[in-house]
Amino acid sequence: MRFRITTTIAPILDPGWLFLLAGVTIIGATVLIPATDELAEARWQRERSLTQERRREQRLQSYQQYLDALDSNNQLLALSLAASELNLIPTDRDPLPGLSRGIPDSATIFNALEPTPIVWTERPLPDSILYRWTTDDAKRLWLIAGGALACFFGLLPPSRSRQEVGQALNAQRKRRSNAQVEAKPKTPMSRAARPSNNAA
Numbered sequence: 001m002r003f004r005i006t007t008t009i010a011p012i013l014d015p016g017w018l019f020l021l022a023g024v025t026i027i028g029a030t031v032l033i034p035a036t037d038e039l040a041e042a043r044w045q046r047e048r049s050l051t052q053e054r055r056r057e058q059r060l061q062s063y064q065q066y067l068d069a070l071d072s073n074n075q076l077l078a079l080s081l082a083a084s085e086l087n088l089i090p091t092d093r094d095p096l097p098g099l100s101r102g103i104p105d106s107a108t109i110f111n112a113l114e115p116t117p118i119v120w121t122e123r124p125l126p127d128s129i130l131y132r133w134t135t136d137d138a139k140r141l142w143l144i145a146g147g148a149l150a151c152f153f154g155l156l157p158p159s160r161s162r163q164e165v166g167q168a169l170n171a172q173r174k175r176r177s178n179a180q181v182e183a184k185p186k187t188p189m190s191r192a193a194r195p196s197n198n199a200a
Contacts, residue, residue: 020154
């Protein structure tokens with residue numbers, strides 16, 4: 001009679017860990033990427049506010065310098081204002097001959113005091129499929145469902161081969177048969193088989 005010895009080698013890495021790792025990664029990306037995007041949006045809005053604040057400070061400084069020059073009775077500034085804004089010159093002076101008297105663009109000096117206007121640009125956004133899916137409300141639900149399903153598959157117990165299942169069934173049957181044999185009552189001995197006390 002020949003006996004065949006079969007051995008089963010356990011896998012080095014359970015495939016369920018791959019599903020679990022993929023599911024955790026998908027769910028983590030679905031949670032972290034929108035939060036990171038909101039943080040970047042808040043920081044961008046903060047930079048816009050700081051830029052506006054710096055421009056307003058420059059504007060206030062320009063107006064304050066102009067007001068200080070007016071309060072100091074600067075003669076050159078007064079002559080410049082009279083010539084440019086009111087189109088007037090001192091009585092002891094004459095305009096240069098041959099020069100056309102141009103019409104001023106505006107009757108205010110505030111345009112010259114305004115700082116350089118700010119050119120706003122859109123916030124740069126990542127161009128990737130994962131970013132678009134995780135920030136979209138409808139597709140994000142599908143990603144969460146897929147990640148949860150992958151985690152569920154990863155947490156399932158490992159499958160066994162047919163040989164292992166057969167061996168487990170045979171061992172269970174043997175244990176049941178042994179338990180039934182031990183549970184059977186012992187038959188009493190007959191009188192003929194009993195030893196007699198009167199025997200010589």
